[in-house]
Amino acid sequence: MIELKNVSKFYPMGHENVRALNEVNLKIEDGEFVAVTGPSGSGKSTLMHIIAGLEKPTVGEVIVDNYDITHGGDQFLSKFRNEKIGYIFQNFHLQPTYNCVQNVALPLVFKKVPRKEREKKAKELLALVLLTTRLAHKPKELSGGERQRVAIARAIINNPKILLADEPTGNLDSSTGELIVEILKSLHKERKITLVVATHDPEISKHADKTICLKDGEIVDCKSLGTLSKNNVFIREGSRIISKKI
Amino acid sequence: MKLSDYFLMAASNLSQRKLRTLLTTFAVVIGASLISVMVSLGTGVEDFITKQFTTFVPLDTIHVAADPNFGKFTAGASQLGAPPQEINGEKPVSQSRSLNEKDIKTLSNLPYVARVDEPIKVQAKSVRLEEDQKNYEVQVSVPTPYKLEKIKLASGKYFEEKERGKAVIAYQYLKVWQLNSADEILGKNIYIKVKQNLGFFQEGEEKEFRFEITGVTEKTLASTEIMVTPEDGKEMARFTSNNPSLHQPNQPIDLVVVKVNDQKEVPKVAEKIRSLGYGTQTPEDMLGAIGQIFRVIQFILSLFGVIALVIASLMIINTLIMSTYERTSEIGLMKSLGANINTIRWLFIIEGSLIGFLGGLIGIALGQVFSYVINQIAHQTFLKEFPTFNVSTFPIWIPLVTISISTIIALIASLYPANKASRLDPIEALKTE
Ligand SMILES: Nc1ncnc2c1ncn2[C@@H]1O[C@H](COP(=O)(O)OP(=O)(O)O)[C@@H](O)[C@H]1O
Numbered sequence: 001m002i003e004l005k006n007v008s009k010f011y012p013m014g015h016e017n018v019r020a021l022n023e024v025n026l027k028i029e030d031g032e033f034v035a036v037t038g039p040s041g042s043g044k045s046t047l048m049h050i051i052a053g054l055e056k057p058t059v060g061e062v063i064v065d066n067y068d069i070t071h072g073g074d075q076f077l078s079k080f081r082n083e084k085i086g087y088i089f090q091n092f093h094l095q096p097t098y099n100c101v102q103n104v105a106l107p108l109v110f111k112k113v114p115r116k117e118r119e120k121k122a123k124e125l126l127a128l129v130l131l132t133t134r135l136a137h138k139p140k141e142l143s144g145g146e147r148q149r150v151a152i153a154r155a156i157i158n159n160p161k162i163l164l165a166d167e168p169t170g171n172l173d174s175s176t177g178e179l180i181v182e183i184l185k186s187l188h189k190e191r192k193i194t195l196v197v198a199t200h201d202p203e204i205s206k207h208a209d210k211t212i213c214l215k216d217g218e219i220v221d222c223k224s225l226g227t228l229s230k231n232n233v234f235i236r237e238g239s240r241i242i243s244k245k246i
Numbered sequence: 247m248k249l250s251d252y253f254l255m256a257a258s259n260l261s262q263r264k265l266r267t268l269l270t271t272f273a274v275v276i277g278a279s280l281i282s283v284m285v286s287l288g289t290g291v292e293d294f295i296t297k298q299f300t301t302f303v304p305l306d307t308i309h310v311a312a313d314p315n316f317g318k319f320t321a322g323a324s325q326l327g328a329p330p331q332e333i334n335g336e337k338p339v340s341q342s343r344s345l346n347e348k349d350i351k352t353l354s355n356l357p358y359v360a361r362v363d364e365p366i367k368v369q370a371k372s373v374r375l376e377e378d379q380k381n382y383e384v385q386v387s388v389p390t391p392y393k394l395e396k397i398k399l400a401s402g403k404y405f406e407e408k409e410r411g412k413a414v415i416a417y418q419y420l421k422v423w424q425l426n427s428a429d430e431i432l433g434k435n436i437y438i439k440v441k442q443n444l445g446f447f448q449e450g451e452e453k454e455f456r457f458e459i460t461g462v463t464e465k466t467l468a469s470t471e472i473m474v475t476p477e478d479g480k481e482m483a484r485f486t487s488n489n490p491s492l493h494q495p496n497q498p499i500d501l502v503v504v505k506v507n508d509q510k511e512v513p514k515v516a517e518k519i520r521s522l523g524y525g526t527q528t529p530e531d532m533l534g535a536i537g538q539i540f541r542v543i544q545f546i547l548s549l550f551g552v553i554a555l556v557i558a559s560l561m562i563i564n565t566l567i568m569s570t571y572e573r574t575s576e577i578g579l580m581k582s583l584g585a586n587i588n589t590i591r592w593l594f595i596i597e598g599s600l601i602g603f604l605g606g607l608i609g610i611a612l613g614q615v616f617s618y619v620i621n622q623i624a625h626q627t628f629l630k631e632f633p634t635f636n637v638s639t640f641p642i643w644i645p646l647v648t649i650s651i652s653t654i655i656a657l658i659a660s661l662y663p664a665n666k667a668s669r670l671d672p673i674e675a676l677k678t679e
């Protein structure tokens with residue numbers, strides 16, 4: 001279970017504070033699929049970072065899988081990130097000098113898993129995301145969709161209970177994005193992973209068990225995001241924010 | 247993270263940036279090779295001097311006299327090069343007491359003492375080869391058996407303690423007797439001429455003693471030395487001093503040489519002997535100053551290498567800091583995937599140390615080459631007469647120490663960049679592209 005109690009995050013900017021998150025309270029049950037939406041700058045990424053233990057809230061408490069991660073030290077948090085959390089970035093963040101197997105196996109390096117064992121596991125997972133033919137390729141030899149599949153394989157190599165994806169399709173065209181969403185959905189279903197996806201993409205929130213809508217760092221009623229329809233969300237296209245009917 | 251993974255990752259990072267790694271390593275190489283050459287030059291020369299010295303005075307012996315001031319004020323006895331010592335009141339006059347059988351027994355029974363011998367001094371006039379009429383200068387020495395082990399022979403063998411009429415000659419005699427190889431002279435006879443010393447007003451008799459050559463020493467600085475069998479030495483001494491009771495049992499003895507089982511125990515044994523009221527002189531007393539001078543020279547020479555290594559360490563710091571900038575996003579990623587502060591820190595420390603280790607390794611190899619070249623040049627010029635001595639020696643501790651120094655300096659240099667890298671905020675780091 002993920003629980004945020006009265007969480008706020010401020011960034012000092014000159015004399016003022018930017019409020020990235022403001023008094024957020026939420027609960028995500030084990031095995032739930034939750035979409036986090038909201039316009040750009042609404043605090044989605046900040047929320048994901050805080051759940052992943054990558055950032056600490058300025059105020060409030062974060063409980064993940066019964067661990068209070070607000071007060072954890074470096075040793076605890078890095079182990080927590082390594083074993084409990086799978087994180088998928090919008091821009092993949094693969095190591096350019098590593099091939100696919102090495103990239104996928106990287107989290108196991110920090111867990112002191114022997115090389116043979118971790119590469120075997122990495123190959124299995126690359127097969128799962130349909131990349132068996134790309135094992136020795138470097139990221140720059142892959143398409144965007146393939147890179148994100150490598151990143152997904154890496155995120156689940158430690159069998160995390162929680163998979164966090166921050167705009168996983170944001171850098172992909174829609175058809176490639178669909179495959180990524182399919183993979184995430186099936187991981188959620190088959191492995192009972194708690195899945196939290198921050199997204200502008202209504203395609204994703206459509207499949208979610210519930211959708212959390214953020215605006216200016218606060219959780220708002222999704223209907224208040226502009227239209228009365230539950231299937232309507234605000235999305236940003238370039239500098240404009242547009243409302244899109246699903 | 248496993249240790250092997252640290253090394254693999256560090257090595258792979260270094261090989262990603264070949265040119266920079268190469269340049270940084272090169273700086274370490276210069277420092278390490280300078281240090282190793284300088285130190286090996288220093289040890290080589292010190293070794294040379296010490297070896298020469300020990301052909302005269304073995305290091306595991308103590309000279310003992312009855313006079314407690316022996317070794318302190320007598321000529322050449324205090325440390326070579328040491329400042330003159332203050333004398334309170336009267337300058338101590340050597341007491342006339344001699345050593346006797348009882349003293350020798352006391353000394354022999356001390357712990358670690360192997361044996362006690364009376365040194366036999368022979369003043370010889372000249373030496374000639376049987377089939378040659380020319381006389382040559384000579385320094386006759388009567389070695390107690392322990393001394394025999396110390397000087398290597400170029401040819402032949404040493405005589406036994408109880409043998410009579412046998413001699414081992416210095417290598418340099420071969421030249422004057424026009425022999426090409428040391429083997430040719432073995433078995434030949436020489437005559438050593440001695441003269442009675444009866445004081446100023448009376449001319450003493452001369453007498454020749456015959457010896458068969460059993461061995462030739464390697465070339466040393468003692469180029470006119472001839473070692474003779476002890477009993478013959480005593481006889482020669484009795485003749486020259488015109489004192490038939492000299493070196494006979496129950497006669498007073500001026501000086502004895504105490505051989506110690508273990509060279510390390512020499513200072514302790516000397517201390518013990520002094521506490522019994524005797525005067526002592528150890529080889530350390532005489533060598534101490536020489537050793538000190540060489541350590542200072544060695545230190546100054548190595549300082550150049552250390553300066554080079556300090557410059558190298560600045561380059562290592564620079565390399566690693568550039569590396570943290572270039573790899574900011576990688577560090578952020580590693581942290582987000584579970585690397586902790588220490589993981590990142592060690593990764594950079596090992597990377598830096600690896601540069602130091604590699605540089606040290608190559609530097610040592612280069613130092614070996616330099617050392618070899620220096621020795622070759624020396625042997626063709628000023629060391630022509632001493633083919634077995636090297637100006638520059640490379641004992642195993644030099645590479646070990648040099649590699650340790652370069653690695654440790656590199657390790658220290660990498661501490662700051664490593665700390666800097668490990669403290670990066672993962673989120674900020676991931677935002678950098
Ligand atoms: N390191 C930071 N320093 C200052 N402001 C930040 C920082 N990170 C995020 N912000 C601000 O916090 C707000 C929320 O950002 P973010 O969580 O990235 O939103 P989203 O992911 O929904 O686009 C934005 O206004 C952003 O400018």
Ligand SMILES: [Mg+2]
Pocket residue numbers: 044045046166167
């Ligand atoms: Mg974002």
